[in-house]
Amino acid sequence: xxxxxxxxxxxxxxxxxxxxxxxxxxxxxxxxxxxxxxxxxxxxxxxxxxxxxxxxxxxxxxxxxxxxxxxxxxxxxxxxxxxxxxxxxxxxxxxxxxxxxxxxxxxxxxxxxxxxxx
Amino acid sequence: xxxxxxxxxxxxxxxxxxxxxxxxxxxxxxxxxxxxxxxxxxxxxxxxxxxxxxxxxxxxxxxxxxxxxxxxxxxxxxxxxxxxxxxxxxxxxxxxxxxxxxxxxxxxxxxxx
Numbered sequence: 001x002x003x004x005x006x007x008x009x010x011x012x013x014x015x016x017x018x019x020x021x022x023x024x025x026x027x028x029x030x031x032x033x034x035x036x037x038x039x040x041x042x043x044x045x046x047x048x049x050x051x052x053x054x055x056x057x058x059x060x061x062x063x064x065x066x067x068x069x070x071x072x073x074x075x076x077x078x079x080x081x082x083x084x085x086x087x088x089x090x091x092x093x094x095x096x097x098x099x100x101x102x103x104x105x106x107x108x109x110x111x112x113x114x115x116x117x118x
Numbered sequence: 119x120x121x122x123x124x125x126x127x128x129x130x131x132x133x134x135x136x137x138x139x140x141x142x143x144x145x146x147x148x149x150x151x152x153x154x155x156x157x158x159x160x161x162x163x164x165x166x167x168x169x170x171x172x173x174x175x176x177x178x179x180x181x182x183x184x185x186x187x188x189x190x191x192x193x194x195x196x197x198x199x200x201x202x203x204x205x206x207x208x209x210x211x212x213x214x215x216x217x218x219x220x221x222x223x224x225x226x227x228x229x230x231x
Contacts, residue, residue, distance in 0.1 A: 035220070043208055045161075045222035091160060095220070105151045105212070106220050108161045 002027045004092050004109035012115050013082045020067070021077040021112045023092030029053075031097040034075040035106060036066065040088040048090075051075060053097075082116045089113050120145055120215045122223035130229045131201055138197045139226045141211030146191035149214040152184070155225070156207045164209075167194050201230045 003026040013019040025034065036048040051059045051066045059066040067076040079086055090113075093106040121144040131137050141150065152164040165173040165186055173186040188194045198205050211223040 033218075037222075043225045043227070045210065045212075045225075047219065047221070050219070097218075105149075105163045105166055106161075107163070110160045 002029075002032075002094055002096055002107050004094050004107060006092055006109035006112050008112045009110075010113045010115065012117065015084060015116055015118050016081050018078060018080045019082055019114065021079070021090050021092075021114065023075045023077065023109060025073050025075060025092075025094050027073075027094065027096055029096040033095045033097060034066070034068070035093040035095070036064070036075075036077045037091045037093060037108075038086075038088045039091065039111075045091075049077065079114075082114075084116050084118060087114060087116045119219070120147060120213050120221045122211055122213060122221060124209075124211055124223040124226050126226060127224065128227040128229075130231060133202050133230055135201055136197055136199045137201065137228060138195050139209055139211075141194045141196070141223055143192045143213050145215070147213040147215060148191070150188060150194045151212040151214075151220075152186065152194075152196045153210040153212060153222075154207045155210060161210065164196070198228065201228075203230045206230045 005024045032053045034051045038046040049061045049064045051068045058068050063080045065078045089111045091111045092109040095106050123142045125140045150167045153161040155161050163176050164179045165175045167173045167186045167188040169188050169191050185197045206229050208225040210225045
């Protein structure tokens, strides 16, 4: 069964510094997708970044990058140049992909609360 | 990307009553999902709702407690039945679009007193 582990309940960082949020996963599938979402206090789920299991390059989206280490089954999120607005809960999630790429629902880790201070 | 709306955005209900949450998508999607997020917790999948078939429930969730309808490719409802305070959560509708990206509605904040 697939499983997502986020071991950092909370992280604290100063503005303009970089921060890494850890995520490890477990799956027996060869084909899967890894996602990061941001949930501010308003409750909405904001998609940040996606990494496919067969993607050779680490995914990047602006200040977000995903440090994908397949052999270690880790998919850490790196936020560069933190901003006050980055303060939120961050969830790592995974979806196993069927042969036709239809996929299944995302399964989430417990989340990490990031606090950015000035 | 899919745009999802949910109604109501929040509600306070008495125990023993039921609440139906609506989810509307601005485009046709095959796969829709319902999640629950209890206070301070992560998202837990309740069920997958595909049009034209019965919803598939995850372990720990049953149809009698959380009946789901999916009458067409843009709409779904989740009912929380015979509510207790333990049902106080955010309920989120989610869809998989044609690019297999998953989007979430704004959520329904339910408080049961």
